Amino acid sequence: MKITRIQISNFLGARTVDLDLKKPVALIAGKNGAGKSSIRDAIALAFTADLCRVHLKKEAATLISEGGESCFVEITTDADTYGVAITAAGKISDTMVGKETPAALPYVLDAQRFARMTDSDRRTFLFGLMGIKLDGATVKDRLTVRGCNSAKAEQIMPILRTGFEAASKEAASRARDAKAGWRTATGGEAWGKDKSAKWQPEPLPADAENAGARYENAVVKRKEVDSELSKAQQDLGAAKAERRRQHEAEEKRMELHERAGKIERIKTKLNIDSAELAEWEQRIAVLCAALKSQDAVACPECGVMLVMDGGSLVHAAPMAKGTEDDLAKLPGYENSLALMRRSVANDKRDLEAAQRAAEQLKELDGLKANADVGAAEAKVAELTAKRAGWQADADKYRDIADKYSRRQALIEQVAKLHQDVLDWTHIADALAPDGIPAELLAEALDPINEHLRLSAADAEWEPAQIDFDMRITYGLRDYALISESEKWRADAMITEAVSRLAGVKLLVLDRFDVLDLKGREDLLYWLDGMAGNGEIDTALIFGTLKSLPAQVLPSIDGFWIDSGVTGQMKEAA
Numbered sequence: 001m002k003i004t005r006i007q008i009s010n011f012l013g014a015r016t017v018d019l020d021l022k023k024p025v026a027l028i029a030g031k032n033g034a035g036k037s038s039i040r041d042a043i044a045l046a047f048t049a050d051l052c053r054v055h056l057k058k059e060a061a062t063l064i065s066e067g068g069e070s071c072f073v074e075i076t077t078d079a080d081t082y083g084v085a086i087t088a089a090g091k092i093s094d095t096m097v098g099k100e101t102p103a104a105l106p107y108v109l110d111a112q113r114f115a116r117m118t119d120s121d122r123r124t125f126l127f128g129l130m131g132i133k134l135d136g137a138t139v140k141d142r143l144t145v146r147g148c149n150s151a152k153a154e155q156i157m158p159i160l161r162t163g164f165e166a167a168s169k170e171a172a173s174r175a176r177d178a179k180a181g182w183r184t185a186t187g188g189e190a191w192g193k194d195k196s197a198k199w200q201p202e203p204l205p206a207d208a209e210n211a212g213a214r215y216e217n218a219v220v221k222r223k224e225v226d227s228e229l230s231k232a233q234q235d236l237g238a239a240k241a242e243r244r245r246q247h248e249a250e251e252k253r254m255e256l257h258e259r260a261g262k263i264e265r266i267k268t269k270l271n272i273d274s275a276e277l278a279e280w281e282q283r284i285a286v287l288c289a290a291l292k293s294q295d296a297v298a299c300p301e302c303g304v305m306l307v308m309d310g311g312s313l314v315h316a317a318p319m320a321k322g323t324e325d326d327l328a329k330l331p332g333y334e335n336s337l338a339l340m341r342r343s344v345a346n347d348k349r350d351l352e353a354a355q356r357a358a359e360q361l362k363e364l365d366g367l368k369a370n371a372d373v374g375a376a377e378a379k380v381a382e383l384t385a386k387r388a389g390w391q392a393d394a395d396k397y398r399d400i401a402d403k404y405s406r407r408q409a410l411i412e413q414v415a416k417l418h419q420d421v422l423d424w425t426h427i428a429d430a431l432a433p434d435g436i437p438a439e440l441l442a443e444a445l446d447p448i449n450e451h452l453r454l455s456a457a458d459a460e461w462e463p464a465q466i467d468f469d470m471r472i473t474y475g476l477r478d479y480a481l482i483s484e485s486e487k488w489r490a491d492a493m494i495t496e497a498v499s500r501l502a503g504v505k506l507l508v509l510d511r512f513d514v515l516d517l518k519g520r521e522d523l524l525y526w527l528d529g530m531a532g533n534g535e536i537d538t539a540l541i542f543g544t545l546k547s548l549p550a551q552v553l554p555s556i557d558g559f560w561i562d563s564g565v566t567g568q569m570k571e572a573a
Contacts, residue, residue, distance in 0.1 A: 002537035010068030014038035015564035024531035035564035104502035119470035168431035175424035211400035222390035236376035259357035270347035459526035513543035531555035
């Protein structure tokens with residue numbers, strides 16, 4: 001940023017300032033209270049809208065010089081014009097409202113600002129200065145580059161919002177949880193990086209790996225036997241059914257044989273009963289005829305005795321001697337006749353049954369006995385034993401296969417837990433202070449520290465440095481322990497480094513009179529060298545001097561200010 005002109009009116013102690021900057025370095029000097037710091041604050045107001053010595057906008061009117069009705073500041077650069085005006089009513093007009101100015105500009109305008117920052121603010125500022133992103137995506141990419149597990153890195157991203165330390169602790173906690181899980185899975189063994197990578201449970205029999213195939217084979221064989229056994233059991237059932245049928249046939253054979261053996265006896269009885277029935281039928285027929293003869297009447301023509309028989313008159317049979325007694329017994333004879341007829345009918349029925357039994361017996365004698373139950377039972381017993389053998393093999397190999405499967409699952413579980421420990425530990429280490437944060441800090445610090453080293457060599461001063469813990473040192477001594485002039489040198493070099501790295505190329509240094517003559521000489525030569533190399537566009541150096549130097553370097557212009565007004569080079573009173 002090259003400043004070509006500075007105009008200030010009635011701002012604090014700077015009443016009338018008009019600096020036409022033709023050279024890169026402007027040395028602005030004067031006695032105490034001459035208005036040097038007012039010029040510096042006016043420049044800060046124009047560039048950053050910083051009211052400097054008041055905290056509230058309503059107090060802005062107090063920045064107007066005593067007796068003035070308003071104030072204004074206008075800075076002309078090679079790129080733009082920065083102007084601010086304040087009225088007595090406190091109204092502020094700013095030509096740069098809504099326009100962005102370099103974020104590093106406040107640190108360039110106030111050399112001590114960086115040293116006043118907290119460690120955290122310094123770190124954040126440097127990351128921003130170097131364009132180093134701290135968002136989750138950037139950190140995740142860096143974790144990936146380091147070979148961290150991307151899925152686990154994604155899980156830790158929400159924790160990263162609270163800072164690297166919290167994220168690192170969370171990853172370490174998850175690593176401990178994985179170690180505890182590993183310990184539980186292995187039955188209480190302690191996790192160790194080398195040991196855990198090779199850990200396996202107690203070995204199983206040598207053929208355990210093939211147990212699954214053997215189990216499947218045993219199941220197939222058992223199913224084949226099941227099919228054979230099912231048929232054998234059906235055959236056994238059929239044989240038993242046939243044996244029952246044969247047994248029943250044998251029992252029936254005996255019954256039929258007994259019935260068939262009665263044929264001759266039944267025939268004899270039938271003949272006897274039939275003959276007796278014929279006799280009784282004849283006898284009763286005679287008695288019935290005699291009974292009718294009792295009702296006979298003499299024919300009126302011839303006197304022959306006639307009776308009605310079937311609707312016709314027939315000769316009445318003469319009654320034999322003793323017939324009267326039999327006629328009295330006729331009802332009993334008729335009952336006996338009925339019994340005799342039933343007996344003959346029963347005899348005929350029994351004869352038919354016996355004859356049928358004889359025929360059935362012939363049929364049974366033709367049947368063959370083919371029910372070999374013993375053989376069927378032996379086959380079922382054989383197949384049952386065979387099935388039991390295959391089932392025993394299936395149970396045996398299934399148990400071995402299950403043990404093998406569980407062993408493999410345990411190996412995989414333990415290996416996964418081991419990998420979890422390594423993954424989470426890797427992430428925890430990557431997010432630890434000496435991991436990615438250190439990497440990021442190095443990216444932020446290395447350029448600025450290298451620049452500080454070169455500046456120290458050019459200015460012939462002790463080197464200033466910003467450590468990883470954001471501690472500022474000068475000549476290897478802590479910033480808080482060095483002298484005022486040493487702090488000024490450190491601040492000047494840090495401010496110039498910030499300006500150069502930010503691309504501002506503007507340097508504003510107040511109170512350079514804190515340096516001794518050698519220090520001032522070193523400062524001017526350092527600035528002149530940078531101006532000659534085009535490393536700075538504008539450097540504004542403020543200090544209390546008795547007079548401006550009689551001779552200055554080619555790149556330096558001197559301006560004297562007295563009572564808030566710029567003037568010619570002269571010696572202070």
